Amino acid sequence: MALKKHIPNFITLLNLASGLVALVYAFNNNWQMAFFWVCMGIFFDFWDGFFARTLKVSSPIGLQLDSLADMVTSGVVPGMAIFQMLAGIAEMQAELNLESDNFYLGLLPYAGFIITLGSAYRLAKFNVDTRQTNSFIGLPTPANALFIMSLPVIQAYSDGDGVLFELLSNPYVLVAISFISAFMLNSNIPLFSLKLKYFNWETNKVQFSFLILSILLLFFLNYLAIPLIIILYVLVSLVTNKLWHKA
Known part of the structure; x- marks a missing residue:
């Protein structure tokens, strides 16, 4: 029993360790590895609660x-990701000697940490919010992190061309994403939980259907599927909530 009670906490610490590794990679603009380690952290985050309940x-x-x-x-990691993306844009603009914009572009990177502040507030609120035992209210921090961390990877895979690259190279688009991210984290939109209490179809059909569709999108669209999956997650939640209310 003494050893058993430490298993979930050990898994949680693996989540934290993954986040620290991801932070180092994000600081060095190695976005693919940063994304991978955030995914690993979220993987451990999924299982710590499961084992705590099971045991x-x-x-x-x-x-x-x-x-x-x-x-x-x-x-912290997604906040750092947007900071680094904005800092890269500011550095590029400075090299082009666009001095009129240098001051503002030098400050803009810090807007990325709005995501970090929004995440902190959400996590604190989640711990004391009894309404979120079986579902979520507002976008969960792991889903938001996946959305944000996919952006620099998509930009890197765009090869410096296309509409997506242009959008993700626009500092004001990235700042807008930061504000929207913080808003979604702390909104009152009810969203279904992907943390399964029991592995059966009847009680988890929405979750299983969503996971199957997500896997298909990942197979066909690769990294581009990530932001689409998060948007789909919000839309499916809104639809299912309306259907449940009608029922």
Whole structure:
């Protein structure tokens, strides 16, 4: 029993460790590896709660530790990602001697940390919000982190051309994404949870259907599927919530 109760917390610490590794890669603009380690952190985040429930060793410490790990993996890392993207744009503009914009572009990168602030507030609110035991209200930090971390990877794969590259190279688009991200994290939009309590179709048909569709999108669209999946997640939640209310 003494060893069993530490298993979920150990998995949570693996989430935190993954976030720290992702942070180093993000700082060095290695976006593919940063994305990979954020995914690893989210993977561990999925299983720590599952094992805590399965082994019946849930604890207040585990809840707090989970939020602290998520704060790094799904809060600090995506904030750093947008900071680095904006800093790269500012550096490029400085090289072109666009001095009239240098001052503002030098400040803009810090707008990326609006995501980090929004994530911190959401995680604190989540810990005391009893409405979010079986579902989410507002976009979960892992889903938001996947959305944000996919952006620099998509930009890198755009080979410096196309509409997506132009959009993701626009500093004001990235700042707008940061504000929208913080808003979605703390909105009152009800969203279904992907953390499964039981592995059966009847109680998890929405989750399983969504996961199957997500896998298909990933297979056909690769990294481009990530932001589409997150948008789809919000839309499916809105539709299912309306259907449940009507029923």
